[in-house]
Amino acid sequence: MRKILVIGSGKSSSYLIKYFLDKAEAEQLQITIGDINTNNADALIGNNTHANAITLDVFDEQSRAEAIKNADIVVSMLPARFHIEVAKDCIKYGKNMVTASYVSKEMQALDEEAKAKGLIFMNEIGVDPGIDHMSAMEVINRIRDKGGKIILFESFTGGLVAPESDNNLWNYKFTWNPRNVVVAGQGSAAKFLQEGKYKYIPYNRLFRRTEFLEIEDYGRFEAYANRDSLKYQHTYKLDNAKTMYRGTMRRVGFSRAWQMFVLLGMTDDSYTIDDSENMSYRDFVNAFLPYSPTDSVELKLRHQLKIDQDDIVWDKLEELDVFNDSKMVGLKKATPAQILQKILMDSWTLGEDDKDMIVMYHKFGYEIDGEKHQIDATMVSIGEDQTYTAMAKTVGLPVAIATLLILNKQITTPGVQIPIRKEVYEPILKELKDFGIVFHEKKVPYLGYNPLNA
């Protein structure tokens, strides 16, 4: 029996655990799922004898060490900031480790020790980051093998509601951490590279500088720029690429409407509102508008943001019931962002029968024999229900597949890493196809950002 320790059994672990359980017999696996609360794990395990749930507080050194010592490989599905203690124990007791999270500085610092001990610390192997790395590197390396030179790379991902459950004006529901959606794009300007020029978009323009993306059978999407589009430029060996752009996908019209919240200041997470607890939703809106003894909150808002009476963004606002004067915020000393999140959760929480959807869109521009070409690759994954979501599938399956490949010594390169090598992405992308996670490629004329080249 090979022993897998999974730490954390939250929303994104359903497919991961299911994958292990389905393979347990044939692959001789014994899965231990450690969490501070075992309810979710118990439900996912059912009466499968190849798995057991244990109560595990990751901050309790002794029980954490005990569980890790006992395992052949460790999967951490905890929030990113909790990985490091697990990782240190994995070094200590000589265990391989897999996470879906970004490589933190602390994690990166373990690289040398991991290599010295021949250990594999695989990170960023969920959906974004994860499937994006693998699917991009697969195409990039294929182009390079043919002698092509990458001149443009754009990559977009979105966590959205599935078309069959898409029944509000925003074409959006929360399928992951709502907080990340509310504060998205804040901080420094978004930075990217277009035709060799560095470009910067400040937060107040981020949701107005979107671009359109079309996915066959799924229609049109839009995307706004991520904070740092250049993050993987060096890792992907794209230092000579002239265009590097990464973005977040939404349905068309979301960003133009979201801009209202940005302009009003409702997404600000940097200060708290004194009496937020006793504010109505209407009071909250009014706090961002000038005082008037007579004019309505509605007209003041329309005037401030110059919203025509027949503009659809207005209907979107009304759908959220933000002008309601009896619905109370009920949060003590909350930031505007926290209050907005609460208001949005009233409307954007997935219903019991709702399904989610993950969409991904890559553009690869390349030059070969002096000619420019472009490949667009798209992927859509739709969830089954509220447990087996597209998010859990696209995060959990690559983690699970990687774990088994490491156990079976098909992935062998040691060190702290992300899935950009063939040894890793090739077998994983292949197996993901069995689960319907497939990229559709299309050759398109190279446009870049230069329509005259068309």
Next chain:
Amino acid sequence: MRKILVIGSGKSSSYLIKYFLDKAEAEQLQITIGDINTNNADALIGNNTHANAITLDVFDEQSRAEAIKNADIVVSMLPARFHIEVAKDCIKYGKNMVTASYVSKEMQALDEEAKAKGLIFMNEIGVDPGIDHMSAMEVINRIRDKGGKIILFESFTGGLVAPESDNNLWNYKFTWNPRNVVVAGQGSAAKFLQEGKYKYIPYNRLFRRTEFLEIEDYGRFEAYANRDSLKYQHTYKLDNAKTMYRGTMRRVGFSRAWQMFVLLGMTDDSYTIDDSENMSYRDFVNAFLPYSPTDSVELKLRHQLKIDQDDIVWDKLEELDVFNDSKMVGLKKATPAQILQKILMDSWTLGEDDKDMIVMYHKFGYEIDGEKHQIDATMVSIGEDQTYTAMAKTVGLPVAIATLLILNKQITTPGVQIPIRKEVYEPILKELKDFGIVFHEKKVPYLGYNPLNA
């Protein structure tokens, strides 16, 4: 002879030193001016025998202690962050101290010790903060003495170019630290109180929610909200006031044009631009606009910000020469704010013959015997030349007058303080009149923020 030590002899010390020199004979003063570079001090002293300049590095403990021990009172005109070392020595050697700066936490922490030793640490006694405190408290206390209850307090200050030197489209030149102007309003939302309601303006709306102010003989001004209008609510004992608003004054139209820089992201000071050194002004503007192989920077900017071809803000941009492709930024790894500051300094630096102007506007709304009233008070001070500026006058004179009043034991209450007590503001405001720093009061109908009350 009473010995005054002035530490720091920068831009704002000309009137301060002149005041002491003019009074030196009659008041038996010996003034020592310590600075790391004595050039400016030497020029201001001329051949006056009542004063001498010494080289003083405020971080050199021994010479600092020596100079302070030797003085009867210490005036610190250093940047705010340098006061604390001086203050600690003043505690140690039992000296009174005067500064024009905001009371820092470290300074406030010395209050108990200062009181125990009977020492006066007077702060915030320049123009803003300073003259604003004194002139406001004078009116507030007068209203209270008559049994009135303050329901509204608004206060605005501006450092501007004098009308006779006002010859650009922005009606603005830098009369103080340009950096503060470029980054003004960033960080948390501006917070204030209007008719009992807390209101918040995010940075992206700050320069669009201005209000107009009219000063007789000087015409119309506009004001945008300061970060924290409630800062002195408790200090002024205005806890029951329903409207509290503090703002910064500009000539009308400045803010609407400034908003272009805000929207483009050019005022951002949170990140650096890699190759800023080799950028032209035009490249800098283009970095905030989408790439195009054909469209001009001009048209892209007009389109992004929806600027009509005949809008005056466009002329304001052109006046700054921001589209010039041969003027180079020439700053290494600069933030957008630093680059913008450089561009603005080309156009907004005071010429040799230019004069500056300080304007202040207070509104006091109050209730007496069930009736509402309002007093508006305004002050305008115009500089003489580039040495004897209005800024130096309004900052330096209150500091100087307070220093002499303390020396002459007419101000006697010990402790770390700001000039809100009658003992302080009454004699100072009276003497400031001799220098033309006069508030003109006008009774106006109480409007508050409620035009229906008119």
